Each structure stands twice: as structure tokens, then as C-alpha cells.
Amino acid sequence: MSEATNAHQEQALKGLGALLALQGSLVAGAALASTLAAALALVPFFVVARMATAIYATPPDLDAVRSLAFAAAGALVVRYALVAAANMLAHVAAFRVLHDLRLRLAKKLGAVPLSFFSRRGAGELKKTLLDDVNQIEGFVAHYFPDAIAAFVVPLSTAIALLWVDWRMALASLVMAPIAIVAMAIAMRDVGKAHQHWNEIQSRMNTSLLEYLRGIHVIKTFGLTAQRFGDLSRSIEDGLAWMVGFMRTNGRGYGAFGTLIGSSLVVLVPVGGWLHMRGTLSLESLVLFLVLGPQLLMSLMRLMFAWGNVDRIKASNTRIQAILAVPDLETSTGDARPAHDGITFREVGFRYEDGGPEVLHDVSFEVPAGKVTALVGPSGAGKTTLVRLVPRLWEAHSGRVELGGVDVRALPLDTLLSRVSMVFQEVFLFHGTVRENLRLARPDATDEQIDAACRAARAYDFIQVLPRKYDTLLGERGARLSGGEKQRLSIARALLKDAPVLLLDEATAFADPENEARIQEALSELCAGRTVLVVAHRLSTIATADHIVVLDGGRVNDQGTHDELLARSALYRRLWKSHTEALDWSLGEPGPSLVAEEVA
Numbered sequence: 115m116s117e118a119t120n121a122h123q124e125q126a127l128k129g130l131g132a133l134l135a136l137q138g139s140l141v142a143g144a145a146l147a148s149t150l151a152a153a154l155a156l157v158p159f160f161v162v163a164r165m166a167t168a169i170y171a172t173p174p175d176l177d178a179v180r181s182l183a184f185a186a187a188g189a190l191v192v193r194y195a196l197v198a199a200a201n202m203l204a205h206v207a208a209f210r211v212l213h214d215l216r217l218r219l220a221k222k223l224g225a226v227p228l229s230f231f232s233r234r235g236a237g238e239l240k241k242t243l244l245d246d247v248n249q250i251e252g253f254v255a256h257y258f259p260d261a262i263a264a265f266v267v268p269l270s271t272a273i274a275l276l277w278v279d280w281r282m283a284l285a286s287l288v289m290a291p292i293a294i295v296a297m298a299i300a301m302r303d304v305g306k307a308h309q310h311w312n313e314i315q316s317r318m319n320t321s322l323l324e325y326l327r328g329i330h331v332i333k334t335f336g337l338t339a340q341r342f343g344d345l346s347r348s349i350e351d352g353l354a355w356m357v358g359f360m361r362t363n364g365r366g367y368g369a370f371g372t373l374i375g376s377s378l379v380v381l382v383p384v385g386g387w388l389h390m391r392g393t394l395s396l397e398s399l400v401l402f403l404v405l406g407p408q409l410l411m412s413l414m415r416l417m418f419a420w421g422n423v424d425r426i427k428a429s430n431t432r433i434q435a436i437l438a439v440p441d442l443e444t445s446t447g448d449a450r451p452a453h454d455g456i457t458f459r460e461v462g463f464r465y466e467d468g469g470p471e472v473l474h475d476v477s478f479e480v481p482a483g484k485v486t487a488l489v490g491p492s493g494a495g496k497t498t499l500v501r502l503v504p505r506l507w508e509a510h511s512g513r514v515e516l517g518g519v520d521v522r523a524l525p526l527d528t529l530l531s532r533v534s535m536v537f538q539e540v541f542l543f544h545g546t547v548r549e550n551l552r553l554a555r556p557d558a559t560d561e562q563i564d565a566a567c568r569a570a571r572a573y574d575f576i577q578v579l580p581r582k583y584d585t586l587l588g589e590r591g592a593r594l595s596g597g598e599k600q601r602l603s604i605a606r607a608l609l610k611d612a613p614v615l616l617l618d619e620a621t622a623f624a625d626p627e628n629e630a631r632i633q634e635a636l637s638e639l640c641a642g643r644t645v646l647v648v649a650h651r652l653s654t655i656a657t658a659d660h661i662v663v664l665d666g667g668r669v670n671d672q673g674t675h676d677e678l679l680a681r682s683a684l685y686r687r688l689w690k691s692h693t694e695a696l697d698w699s700l701g702e703p704g705p706s707l708v709a710e711e712v713a
């Protein structure tokens with residue numbers, strides 16, 4: 115194993131210890147109770163051995179038999195009490211550890227830069243957040259207390275048996291080294307195999323999520339799960355992994371199980387011979403015949419616990435890797451923007467380190483209180499540029515300033531409190547209309563919500579929803595039309611009432627009535643604010659105070675509509691295609707605005 119892998123595993127193991135330490139006293143209590151319970155499970159075997167002597171004594175000692183029977187029953191009762199206590203303590207500890215981990219992960223995901231998510235598939239993240247965290251539950255609640263008991267009990271029993279008769283104790287253990295070699299062979303590549311299994315599961319999760327999200331497209335094209343390439347491939351890979359795993363590891367497991375259960379093959383002849391020679395009492399012979407096989411059977415439990423450790427270590431490593439991602443750096447100073455204007459200074463940006471540069475040397479001003487429109491061909495980098503302002507992405511060179519201060523030098527909450535975002539895709543959470551609106555301003559009063567909804571032209575349609583503001587929305591809630599969603603997100607931005615507004619207009623066409631309402635809502639929203647808008651509507655472009663033309667990630671030209679029409683060939687071409695689109699839409703007012711407010 116390489117040094118790097120060793121260091122990696124050690125770190126993971128340290129992590130598992132740290133997880134247990136989160137609930138140290140409960141975990142220790144569970145391990146102790148589980149060990150005592152396992153030790154008490156051996157009492158009946160000692161009792162049987164003593165009984166054999168009492169029964170075969172002349173005359174038979176019936177009083178001793180009776181008290182031994184009571185002792186065995188008593189041990190059983192206490193054992194069940196201890197098992198219950200161990201279970202309860204271990205589960206309470208596990209759920210507290212899980213609660214702690216989930217909170218940390220949720221907090222971390224809220225604090226990392228957006229680039230973190232673009233490098234990971236949704237399936238991979240879901241797998242870590244749900245499945246890997248659940249593995250930790252198994253570890254704390256089951257495997258750890260079990261493994262401690264499976265280690266301590268056979269060890270102490272072996273010592274006790276050595277003390278009773280060392281020859282028979284060795285005979286009980288003789289199969290152990292052979293079984294352990296078989297176990298080591300069985301477990302040889304188990305870590306690698308589990309890693310492979312995890313990769314398959316991540317792929318399966320990602321393609322399954324994609325399959326569900328795109329089910330309407332899949333149906334439109336008449337595709338089925340079999341034909342949805344990666345999903346069916348990952349399901350087949352999963353099956354192939356299972357078969358391969360059982361083929362390579364099944365033999366080892368089988369050999370181990372058989373060897374571990376066959377200590378009587380040694381104990382019976384050795385014990386019989388020693389007893390006949392008169393060097394082993396009947397009581398000791400019976401004790402070894404009943405207890406010897408149990409001693410090795412505990413190794414079986416240890417092996418199961420060991421078999422799971424690699425998997426749990428891998429889960430923990432993935433959880434720790436997320437927790438170790440640095441948060442988006444935020445200034446702790448008290449810098450405040452001097453005004454609400456935005457300045458881009460020689461901004462360069464790429465989505466991936468080493469990937470293609472999407473924005474090059476972009477410099478321009480968005481004056482405070484004015485509407486600045488960004489236009490350009492598809493893929494020019496307009497949306498990307500707008501998202502640099504609230505630090506959804508970070509410029510890799512140059513700087514973006516708000517009110518003369520680099521956005522990275524502003525405390526994040528100061529920056530975000532100044533900016534509202536209304537983007538193309540509207541995302542509504544599963545929750546009521548009111549809860550979705552309050553995301554923008556948790557302390558908003560009902561009157562403020564009413565006023566924002568009226569201004570956003572959302573009030574009327576909310577009034578006819580089954581439970582008005584208390585109607586559930588989102589994936590499992592009421593469905594709103596595209597235009598209604600847009601107006602709701604404009605209401606959110608109005609509620610937030612930030613001085614800077616970032617708008618990303620969509621190219622989709624809405625019906626004229628919807629279009630007119632959205633237009634009115636946006637006019638209310640834009641009034642008196644600094645607006646940077648990715649513009650697709652003729653009305654927005656023609657009435658903007660300033661227009662910046664982006665092409666291939668660079669500023670191609672900037673000026674007013676008339677100036678650009680007079681001097682920019684690219685702008686003339688864009689304008690022509692916009693007006694043609696308007697003709698094509700048979701006189702409808704033009705492309706609609708669609709919105710998602712992320713703030």
C-alpha cells in the first residue's frame with residue numbers, strides 16, 4: 115500500500131474515532147453493556163459443564179443442579195436487560211452523531227462556493243449526504259459495540275480457558291490461525307471492491323435523478339429506462355459487481371465459516387484422549403466441548419465488523435472531504451459600498467481551473483440608479499458575468515466592485531443584502547406561498563407581503579389559490595404557470611427591497627396578457643434601483659440607459675441604443691434578429707422576462 119493511501123486511511127480512521135468521541139460516554143456505555151451481555155451469553159455453557167459434574171456425581175447433586183439452573187436463568191434475564199440497554203444507548207448515540215453530522219454538512223453546503231457543486235454530480239452528493247451518513251449510523255449503533263464485544267469476550271474467555279486447561283485451550287484455538295488466513299484472503303481486495311461499488315452507486319444515483327427530472331423529455335422521445343444509456347449501464351454494472359464480488363469473496367467467506375465452526379474436529383479427539391488418560395476432568399471436558407466452538411464463533415462477528423470497517427471508512431472519508439472544503443472566503447471587516455454602482459475591472463473568469471476562459475478582460479461601469487443592459491450572442495458570457503456580482507462565482511483575475519469596494523472585501527451578508535437576483539429559472543421550494551416569499555425577508559409582515567404581491571401583479575392569482583398564501587407550492591405542491599412563477603419571484607425581489615437588481619431575461623415567449631403583467635411588475639421592481647439586466651426584450655434594450663455588447667467573453671462595444679445602432683455591426687445584427695423575432699411572433703409584444711430570485 116502506498117504511503118499516500120496509508121496516510122489517507124489513517125486520516126479516515128482518526129475521523130471515525132472523532133465521530134465516536136462526539137458521543138463518547140454514550141458510546142462507551144453501549145460498548146460496555148454489549149460486552150457484558152456477550153459475556154453473560156457464555157454463562158449457560160459454564161453452567162452446563164458444572165451440571166454435568168453434579169448429575170454424574172454419586173449420588174447426583176440435585177440441589178446444585180437446581181441452583182445452577184436458576185443461575186443460568188438469572189444470567190439470561192440480566193443479559194436481555196443489558197442487550198436492551200446497549201441497543202438504546204448505541205442508537206441514541208448514533209442519532210445524535212447523525213444529527214450533528216447532518217447539521218455540519220448542511221451548514222457547509224450553504225457556505226461553500228458554487229464552483230463546488232459544478233464539480234460534483236447531484237447523485238454523488240446525494241449519496242454522501244444520505245447513504246454515507248446512514249453508514250455512520252450503522253457503525254455507531256451496531257458495528258462498533260458489536261466489534262468491541264466480539265473482541266473482548268473471546269479474548270477474556272481464551273485467557274480463562276487457558277487457566278482451566280492450557281492444552282484444551284490451545285486445541286480450541288488451533289483452527290483460528292487457519293480461519294484468519296482464509297478471512298484475510300477473503301477480505302484482501304474488499305476496500306477496493308467497495309470503492310468500485312460506491313462509484314457505481316454514485317453513477318446510478320446521478321443517472322436516476324436525471325432520468326426522473328427529464329422524464330417528460332424521455333417520454334416525448336419514447337425512451338425507456340433500458341434505453342437511457344448511463345442508467346441502464348450503471349444498473350448492469352451493479353449486477354456485474356455483485357456477481358463478481360460473490361465469486362471472488364464467497365469462497366473465502368465459505369472457508370472461514372467452515373473452519374471457524376469445526377473446532378470440535380480437534381476438541382473431541384484431544385479431549386477424549388486426555389479424559390481417558392485421567393488428566394482432564396469430566397467437567398472440564400464438557401466445558402471445552404460446549405465453550406470451545408463458541409470462542410471461535412465470536413471471531414465470525416469480528417469479521418463482519420471488520421468487513422464493514424472499510425466501507426464505513428470510505429463513507430466517512432467522503433463526508434470529511436465535504437466538511438474540509440474551504441468556505442467561500444468572506445471579509446470580516448466593516449467595509450461598506452460607497453454607492454450602488456457596479457464596476458467590472460479587467461475581469462477574467464473560467465468555470466474550471468485549467469478550463470477555457472469564458473470572460474476576458476471585461477471592464478465597464480453600471481452606474482448607480484440606472485438600467486444597464488447586457489446584450490450579445492448566445493454563449494457570450496452574459497449570465498456568467500451577472501453571477502459574479504453576488505459572488506455566485508469568483509473572477510479569477512481583475513475585480514468586480516460594488517460602490518467602489520471589491521465584492522470580496524465586503525462581508526458576504528452586506529453584499530447579499532444589497533443585491534436582489536431575478537434569474538431565468540424559477541425555483542420554488544416545497545412550502546407555502548408565504549414561506550416562499552419570506553425567503554427574501556423572513557420578518558416581512560402580512561401587509562408588506564400583500565403590497566409586494568400587488569406590485570408584482572401576483573396578488574390576484576394568489577387569491578384564487580385553494581388556500582391563498584397558505585397553499586403549498588414546489589415539487590409536491592400546487593403547480594403555477596411559468597408567468598405566475600415569474601411574478602412570484604418578482605414579488606420576492608420587491609420584498610427584499612435591495613438597491614441593486616440583477617435580472618436575467620428569458621428568451622421564452624409568454625402570452626400577451628402575462629407579458630403585459632410581467633412588464634408592469636418589472637417596471638415597479640426596477641424603479642429607483644441600479645439594474646444590470648441580461649436583456650432579450652426590445653423594450654428593455656431600447657430604453658436602457660446604457661448598453662454593453664458582449665461577444666465571446668469580451669466587451670465588443672458599449673453606449674446608448676442609438677450610438678450602438680450607428681457604429682456597431684454586431685449590435686445592428688442583434689437588433690435585427692430581435693426585431694425579426696418580434697415579427698415572427700405575429701405582433702406579440704416580444705420575448706418575456708422570466709425570473710428566479712436567488713437572494
Ligand SMILES: Nc1ncnc2c1ncn2[C@@H]1O[C@H](COP(=O)(O)OP(=O)(O)OP(=O)(O)O)[C@@H](O)[C@H]1O
Pocket residue numbers: 232465472490491492493494495496497498499
Ligand atoms: N456551469 C458551467 N460550467 C462550465 N461552463 C459553463 C457553465 N455555464 C456556462 N458555461 C459556459 O460559459 C460560456 C458563457 O455562458 P453564459 O451562460 O454566461 O452565456 P450567455 O451569454 O448568458 O448565453 P445565453 O444568452 O445563451 O444564455 C458558454 O460557453 C457556456 O458553455
